[in-house]
Amino acid sequence: MNRIPVGILGATGTVGQRFVQLLADHPWFKPIALAASDRSAGQRYADACHWLLSEPMPEAVTALVVRPIKLSLDCHLVFSALPSDVAGPVEESFAGVGYAVCSNAAAHRMDPDVPLLIPEVNPDHTELIDAQRRRHGGEGFIVTSANCSTTQLAMALKPLHDSFGLRQVSVVTMQAVSGAGYPGLPAMDILDNVIPFIPGEEDKLEQEPLKLLGTLGDGRVTDAAFVVSAQCNRVPIRDGHTECVSVEFEHQPDVGAVKAALREFIGPSRVARLPSSPARPILVRREADRPQAARDRHAQEGMSISVGRVRPCSLLDVKFVVLGHNTLRGAAGGSIHNAELLVDQGWIAR
Amino acid sequence: MNRIPVGILGATGTVGQRFVQLLADHPWFKPIALAASDRSAGQRYADACHWLLSEPMPEAVTALVVRPIKLSLDCHLVFSALPSDVAGPVEESFAGVGYAVCSNAAAHRMDPDVPLLIPEVNPDHTELIDAQRRRHGGEGFIVTSANCSTTQLAMALKPLHDSFGLRQVSVVTMQAVSGAGYPGLPAMDILDNVIPFIPGEEDKLEQEPLKLLGTLGDGRVTDAAFVVSAQCNRVPIRDGHTECVSVEFEHQPDVGAVKAALREFIGPSRVARLPSSPARPILVRREADRPQAARDRHAQEGMSISVGRVRPCSLLDVKFVVLGHNTLRGAAGGSIHNAELLVDQGWIAR
């Protein structure tokens, strides 16, 4: 199969760089248009971009000339790594003229006819695209990936909700600085420090899981009925979000059943065959002190989340720790995974 | 008043060094015996001790010869910074021959006739000393300070329990590496990492607050009746523990009442006049992103805790963030504070 030509909106930012890195050798997609703000447009990508990843910039893209963010990119699929404040109208315009937009931005996540999507969690929610296309009056549409903290939480919650029915979820996050983009946090604010606040993050973490685990019916998604309480912190590490989670269920399983449900989760078999799907979406660690950001964030190319310390909780039923890579599964990797699902389901033509 | 001569058991370790630093210029106590393991005994303190604090070693102690840990120190009061595995019997022996022992170790914290003490929280619990003296058959006794994570949590909970009655407490900690002593954590384990496990810590944090906020009656302490669930993490910072706390009350106060109770807490007036007592035990921060370890840990010489982000919780009633200095208020400073209380109450003779 020929690789599908794709564009990246916001290609020079931190998430945009991850898109570039992951798409450079992707079996289905080929990045042909790197678009960024007018300040960067016209320069070689290698010159326009302050590359922040620890692996070198892929050779194939260094000489691409950065394009302005205009509705004339030579492709039908674009990935959006735009900052939240501009993503809303720009993505809307691209969808309006027929592009499929796979976005990592928050702007449209909670729109009723926009799928908020994790392939293993709610692949059926793509059905919302029909309604959206009717609104746009064309083939274009927007699909969104969740907030980085939400993604790994929702993946862990999915098999638990399916098996035991969630009632209450309490989550405290310890998030890496790469989640704040670039320049993001000043070093003087976070070296040897913990910042117990991330603007807007707790709201996302309390709301997005309800849509992700919601039920599709009559062309709309009904939110799941449990309650989430979130507290979000920034810690001085580069990549990988750690979350301490406590949950209460309708049907009170024992700890062994919870571990088994997590360990055995694989998602629909068609999803499991997508190029970015890890062999196991959830890795359950047995060690007393895992998962750890420095050791587990790259599991399965950063597309698996790791869960550990599953144990009884004296307040709710069970507590555990979830670790995921915030810029791989939690951002660019998640959006690319969504695009793969859309191709597989036929929403995007090969 | 002449300064009371005191000894320090385990004077060369990290907590021992804090004792040395804080006692060097203390108005009531004068460190005259620095005791440590046989490996160090006989050397000058400056030679025996791998000094770890960012302020230089006090001049007055550099030339003191380190003593072995024997029952022949020329003082009646000793501070114990012994490691947990040896503290138990050693402290018992010292108390058995008449020393007052102010310990920072965990060994005797939960003994029924040993006060687990924070001056502003439960100064009346010193009454347990009577029973203990009867057991020892002499003037000696042991008083303990709480685990570092417990101390700052219990201080924040005290005015809330008094005013509104605690039912449930959920706490997730982000703890500094100095809490693990020296050598403690290998750099390769914690640089750019979060470790979601600290051996024994969650048990302490779930049990000690119940004794600290318990009720004295008939010469014994009845544990407070609320439940605590704790999850403990190590993060790559040097000093200062951050805790995300959610609480449920018997009498559901609004957020304003909770803030007021925290802000107005001062403890008994006699306690407030002790040399190590801060003007305010609890500082309530109004900023959206405080308290922070790097900015608030030294508040009031590290003897105040800082609370911030007091807000409603979607699961329990209220949630907030607590920050304290783990080796000042949470360790050596707390034990010295206890000793001041004991002098003030007459348990230790001036």
Place this chain on the structure above:
Amino acid sequence: MNRIPVGILGATGTVGQRFVQLLADHPWFKPIALAASDRSAGQRYADACHWLLSEPMPEAVTALVVRPIKLSLDCHLVFSALPSDVAGPVEESFAGVGYAVCSNAAAHRMDPDVPLLIPEVNPDHTELIDAQRRRHGGEGFIVTSANCSTTQLAMALKPLHDSFGLRQVSVVTMQAVSGAGYPGLPAMDILDNVIPFIPGEEDKLEQEPLKLLGTLGDGRVTDAAFVVSAQCNRVPIRDGHTECVSVEFEHQPDVGAVKAALREFIGPSRVARLPSSPARPILVRREADRPQAARDRHAQEGMSISVGRVRPCSLLDVKFVVLGHNTLRGAAGGSIHNAELLVDQGWIAR
């Protein structure tokens, strides 16, 4: 003696905050005017300032209203913590209307009639003020403190140049992020990283020591005749610059003589009695692995530098390590020290 009222220009930045902190309880100076950009002017200092130091903001200044940077501050002495790009003309204006300006900025350091001053190193260079006053046509003048990296290097070189005559100096620095101000370096640039470049820094380090150790004669300073080669790096620590230095002398001393010259250096006795003068400007460490930023930067309130590892060099004559606190001795503390010298010498009236 009544405290002399002083102003601080650029009072809300990182260096400005250090000025505020150090002057709050200064025995000779009293901060009465905190001036900053128009964005901050009019607000309470506590509101205008994003306080970055680990010790809390001094109570005395929290309620001061920030003043605009205008030539109407009610004092005769101002400290300048202005950013380099605006410091030049602003300081000139203040001097032009009669203020004594003690500046930490680079703008005027190399002006021929402006003293570049470290009290223990070249207190006689204040004589340049006469020429400067003639130029300004009034009582006003500017005195500058050196770059942070230069200050600690020049202090270590001073006794060596006096005793043995410097020919060549090679220095490689490892500098803390606080030296870059705020916001300064993005965390993503420096966490788990070394940046081998600091704009403009190497030039300063190669030139300023020559003026500092230069000879005053006929109302001007003749640069010292040695050569410096500098390489500057940023490392992920908050405070304290470490410098690896190699030197070649005219008269080749043995290592013992070099250590003795460093250890015995005290500067002129009048200087030694200034309030900010440490008992010893240079502390010589004997341990194999010192000085260290985390352990030695606060020596003598951060006003002493620490030197260690003095040993033979296979290329030049001797090599050693120098450590100093970049925002105390190396910035605000140094400028205040200069002002003390000016008062003591009568250039500023009590």
Place this chain on the structure above:
Amino acid sequence: MNRIPVGILGATGTVGQRFVQLLADHPWFKPIALAASDRSAGQRYADACHWLLSEPMPEAVTALVVRPIKLSLDCHLVFSALPSDVAGPVEESFAGVGYAVCSNAAAHRMDPDVPLLIPEVNPDHTELIDAQRRRHGGEGFIVTSANCSTTQLAMALKPLHDSFGLRQVSVVTMQAVSGAGYPGLPAMDILDNVIPFIPGEEDKLEQEPLKLLGTLGDGRVTDAAFVVSAQCNRVPIRDGHTECVSVEFEHQPDVGAVKAALREFIGPSRVARLPSSPARPILVRREADRPQAARDRHAQEGMSISVGRVRPCSLLDVKFVVLGHNTLRGAAGGSIHNAELLVDQGWIAR
């Protein structure tokens, strides 16, 4: 070609883990014997090993049973990641009974008949093996890779010495904590700190380059005739050593010629075809602030070094910055590269 079975001595340590990781999928070698101390022997590798790398342990080795370090491993080639204090006699025994030993330990590096080897730098030095075999009386021999700091320095110096003749080299290192092994440095020693001393490191860095760039003749190596002065520092980063280097040449090239010599260096063409050889051993960066550990250490799978900031020096002729990955090219990767050379040259049979 069938993969050659190999053993790893010290397979559970930090360098041993890198050997395991790099050999798991190596095209020429297959790890079949993981040997470690008696404490680990007999356990599954996954259980015996506290895995420290950020990529997961290769599946293929998890179930291998750790062998004791005995002369009965079923292979003819062993890699040694033994700690320095035990490597000496153990490696000697293995060579004595016929094993080819590719060692990363320091013990035998300076032995006259043991090659200290970097394939691109001195591939002809393997001729020393003849003499060594005569001494051992069999087919066995030891070949060593250089100290991590030396490796990257010697690679940068090689083309410069060949083209312009080195006279003097001054180097200051900023080394990552992974170089100290595990547990290595306590976090309390290096978080927010620089330690200006690494035991034994400066001697290695002053001596090993002379052997590496030495001349083979009459079956022995004559050291190169230049002088190195080294100062070594530990900084709080995980991987990647940064070195600030100044050099003086016999023939004074201009900066452009130095850059060209570095950029064009490729080593012998047979070496360039080895599996671990990077396309370019030396990458010359043009950016003002590169190379950087976080961004350049993984260049070419961590087997290229990066050089930047090549510029004139006011003392010697030219100065520049060198960056390399200390546990890839600088340790395990270097030893494997050496083994590839030995296979290619026929010293080890396929």
